[in-house]
Amino acid sequence: MEEMEVDVLLRGTERVTRQEAAQLPILMPDSGSSTDVDENVEAEIERPDPPRLLMSAWAFSQGVEAGPRTAPAPSATRIIWRRATRSGPRHHSSTQRPLSHSRPLDFLLRVPAATAAEPGSGSTTDVSGSEDEDETPVTGSPLIPASLPHVGPNAPAVPTPLRNSAVSYADFAGETERTSPAIPKQPEAALVQVSPSAPRVCPAREEEGEGETCSICFESWTTAGEHRLATLRCGHLFGFTCIDRWLRGQGARCPQCNKKAKRSDIVMLYARKLRAVDNSEQESMKRSLEQEQSLRRRAELESAQCRLQLQVLTDECGKLRRQLQELKTLMAQTSSQPSGAAPLSLSQRQDAAQGGHYVFAKAVLVSQPGGCRVLSYCEPLSCLLASQPSPQSTLVPGCGVKKISAANLKACQYVPIHAKQIRGLAFSKQADSLLLSAALDSTVKLTSLLTNTVVQTYNAGRPVWSCCWCLDNNNYVYAGLNNGSVLVYDTRDTSTHIQELVPLGSRCPVASLSYIPRAASSSFPCGGLIAGSLDGGCFWEQVDEASYRPHVLPLETGGCTDIQVEPESRHCLVTYRPGRSNPSLRCVLMALSRAPQQDTADQPACSCYPVQTFSAGSSCKLLTKNAVFRSPAREDCMLVCAGDEASNSTMVWDASSGALIQKLPADLPVLDICPFEVNQGSYLASLTEKMLKIYKWE
Secondary structure, three states, rough: OOOOOOOOOOOOOOOOOOHHHHHEEEEEOOOOOOOOOOOOOOOOOOOOOHHHHHHHHHHHOOOOOOOOOOOOOOOOEEOOOOEEOOOOOOOOOOOOOOOOOOHHHHHHHHHHHOOOOOOOOOOOOOOOOOOOHOOOOOOOOOOOOOOOOOOOOOOOOOOOOOOOOOOOOHHHHHHHHHHHOOOOOOOOOOOOOOOOOOOOOHHHHHHHHHHEEEOOOOOEOEEOOOOOEEEOOOOOEHHHHHHHHHHHHOOEEOOOOOOOOOOOOOOEEEOOOOOOOHHHHHHHHHHHHHHHHHHHHHHHHHHHHHHHHHHHHHHHHHHHHHHHHHHHHHHHHHHHHEEEEEEOHHHHHHHHHOOOEEEEEEEEEEEOOOOOOOOEEEOOEEEEEEEEOOOOOOOOOOOOEEEOOOOOOOOEEEEEOOOEEEEEEEEEOOOEEEEEEOOOOOEEEEEEOOOOOEEEEEEOOOEEEEEEEOOOOEEEEEEEEOOOOOOEEHHHHHHOOOOOEEOOOOOOEEEEEEEEOOOOOOOOOOOEEEHHHHHEEEEEEEEOOOEEEEEEEOOOOOOEEEEEEEEOOOOEEEEEEEOOOOOOOOEEEEEEEEEOOOOOOOOOEEEEEEEEEEEEEEEEEOOOOEEEEEOOOOOEEEEEEEEEEEOOEEEEEOOOOOOOEEEOOOOOOEEEEEEEEEEEEEEEEEEEEOEEEEEEEE
């Protein structure tokens, strides 16, 4: 090979010596057909030298030591096959993809894919025209990519470089120095090492996997085996083997929260897939909402108390101003008179008669959604009872009564009784704490407040509007129906009523029932039942234990809403709603009377006559219950209390003079009024739809 004289075509028609020709490649044309190439001779293409920074990476991937660049041996003759330019577009096989040389990192990712030929195999490689265009490297020849300056259908074809694996890196470097332009050397810090086997982990996947891996070994726990899911008493999750070794060697502490733990605290969890919804923010918002609601209710209650106290102080201020003005007038009259006692003024006479007034004591919230209706007082237990719907309607539906202690004026307990709204509550004179209640569910019930249980139930068949006890015989109770009838029940007979009192006139609902006991020496000695309906009133005189005689009371036709009785004075208070003739609410105090018997055959007639009339506001949409009772200051004086819907207040009158003593404000219309005494003190309770306000006599 060294003895040959070879003409080398070197950019023109020049002659070179034997030594120079030995160092230059031999250019041989290719007809385009496949050619057998000996394994000691390598077909190669003159291409631009790859970047110097990639040589070390290529040498590392091929297992070749990158040493200093030395000139190639002059004895090595290289033959370069040149192929004539083919016309037409280049076609790639469907199983191949075109090689991209646009990014230098593609070289680093593709170099490890090349495989070296087995040494000593002695096989040859067939290189055809289609294989020149293939990206797949030939066995035993490393692929050295270079940028193609021209890409297009008419671009000249460039042969694929083929190289023997025995060729050293120094030969390749010497060749690239002669055929490639110089590339400026970059610092080593600019090299980026990319490992093709290292997976690229997304941060979102890392966050999702935090709840599925053991916090000790950072490996996923399993549902079975030694590394199965386990937890400590503090609630943190680990693999069983990890937490077992941790507690054996690191001390009795949880690796997450550092709380004390021991091996017996390890608990296996049996779960195929564990996932917890983070609702801490929702629970925090719920707690904040409950706190805000509690603070708001407290603020509303304090605001109502402040408004009430302001109203009381305003009334007191007005009263003091009037007294001051009267005192000035009295002093002027005294100075003008020569001698003698001065007469008392009207306000002084009223103060002397009443001897005090009501002062606000406390407001008690009975039912936040509303629905309260009637009020009563249990003297043996010293507690007020207010009817209300069930506070837990889903668990305990229906209606019942709320106990309010008269000692500390606090609501203490709810007692369920009826299925529908309660319209009447009454207690007997006996200290047995039996509550008689009537409701719109057509039942009358007896409830023991000592055990808070219903002991007797009577089915009336119709909605019951009112009820009361017989004060002459505690074995009898009365129930007023919505058809105007009154049913008489014997508590000793648990089956049904023993008698029905049929109305004489219209069949309006019996809104109120009151019993007057017999009296030995009185202008009205009869005992019986006063039934007040929406059309009038009737007195059912009890002749004997089983018979009743009706007496129609001379009341105004229509407009009667309530009749209340004061048993000792034999007076009754009749309430009329506003009408055409009287545009305001009126409360008429009447005295019961009995006409003398003219003939032995005729029965004495019972009647009543008005004593005093009290006027209130011009609105009356609700069937309110009023009260007439003895004055706390004097035994011979009576007070009349009625709710005024127009001003949402409780009005207190002096029954003897008819003068308005006080006007106690409320937030809502007053539905029921109940006077009571406890601990040698006199109180007045007014019930609205939600609140119970208590006033003390001073």
